[in-house]
Amino acid sequence: MQKQFEKVLMPVATKLANNVVLRSLRDGFLIITPLIIVTSIFLLIGNFPIPGWEDFWTGVLGPQWAEWFSAVSNSVFSFTGLLSCFGIAYAYGKNRGLHAVNSAAVAIISFLIMTPTSVTVGKKTVGAVETQFLGPNGIFLGIFTAIIAVVIFRFAIKRNWTIKMPEGVPPAVSESFDALIPSALVVLVFFIVRVVFSLTDYQTAYNFIYTLIQSPLKNVGNSLPSVLLYNFLSSVLWCFGINGPTIVNSVWSPIFFALTQDNLTAYNAGTALPHIYTQQFIDIFTTYGGGGSTLSLLILMLTVCKSKRVRELGKLAIVPGVFGINEPVIFGLPVVLNPIIAIPFIIVPVLNTAISGFVFSMGWVPYTNGVMLPWTTPPLISGWLSTGSILGSILQLFELVLGIVIYYPFIKMLDKQYLGEEAAVEKDADIDIDFSTI
């Protein structure tokens, strides 16, 4: 059974892990993640989920204080499309062996070529760029632009379509001339793209991509089956020792990223949060203590298990586990290639997804606000901060306890097996090997 499963899954997982475009999408989002975390903290301070918070600080700092903080959060959240384009072009250029900065620069220019640069206000037309084109709704356009721009750029570089400088010219100068013809080709292509779209009903590439790709994909991704499948595959892959989220994110991350940014933008603007299934939903309301929701498992290892090995590992791994680090238990228990633990390791996150999805859709807990908390934020705190409601923490506590109930029979089975092994060895001789005298 295990072997057959592996035969089907392995080739797909390997292909997804090694695909350069998908890898660059993941790497590209990672480049802008630190920025999102840092500016999220400013957003959170501006909107802390305590009644009277805003009035208190208005009294202390004056009415403009919220604007100080939103200036920082807007710097990233209103430009996620542009930033995605930058990050992904940088990563893709690097993964393709090009100058990463040149790749990113040419992609950003291409993105801006396709962006309308005038806004009609009343009867007047002014030169300006609307942030709607550069923000969350432009993420997919940013992705496509980044990949296509770098592909064209590379096409020209590979064919040596460059202007050769005589020897003795400083490298910085000759490198800038190297990029001249490839950049010109990229600009020409996106110029044509802009002209072609302006002749259609869509008017802009932005409208075309948003209506035909981003919006439908968001609808598919923003559904319970999508997140159930995501968590199921993540957990199954971990059981084979494969970092599941890394693989499945290559498919889902652009969608969840866009959904999360929608909520963040709405939260920033103080309007209703549009989506249930965001990255926060997955990170904060489906697993506790890392993949497989191993915090529930660790609590059991520490409290009800009798085998020395399991208890000892529980003691050592509980503190990192609270902060979402579960490497010690994944490799140390181990979870990897362990059919007994695989069952709850897969069931718990899937069940949590279903329960949280139901609870959110009933409106019992407010939707996640899209604020990207550092991934080490412990459960209960993360549930409160991401929803602004203590009900978020209560849901987490419920699922943590449910996880304990589900893991119980399985870890007891493993504990009994380990206990038996330890007893058998202890009967013969001392179980510990003494290196001190040798």
Place this chain on the structure above:
Amino acid sequence: MKIIVLLDQIQAGLGGKEKADTELGGKKLAMGAADTIDKTLKKKDSEVMATFFCGTEYFSENKDLVSGKITRMLQKMKPDVLLVGPTYDYHDFADMALEVGLAVQTNSDIPVVAMVASEKNEDLVPQFSDKLDIIHMPKKGGTGLSDSIDHALELCNKKVNNEDISELKSNYCF
């Protein structure tokens, strides 16, 4: 076939990076990652007779001491083969596994098989690949773990029985 496995503190189930000062020790059990190997072995009437473990920082501060103690303990316990790893792409663990492996192979008649990932170990592997039999394994979270365990155990088996290993080596070793 009786195997002894050498692991670092993470793979032995003794904690994370912060426990790198764990002293050299062992149990007559299949601990942590060795338990996965033991399950595969038991299907073939073989077993992990003991697990040796050592924190990577403790090793780097006491290299000769640790290598010497492990070699002498192996001569006393007489396993059929020593398996160093699986190290995944943990660089410090790979360093320990390869250095200890080479010391044991040089100073005793116990055959040694290593399991190391190429990622993050580009500097290490070439120093040892012509002296030790190192099975190619995936990095942490990479694909192909259980295949690489099968290859390592097949190599152990052939070395114990003095069979020809050239095909296995050319297909699955560095």
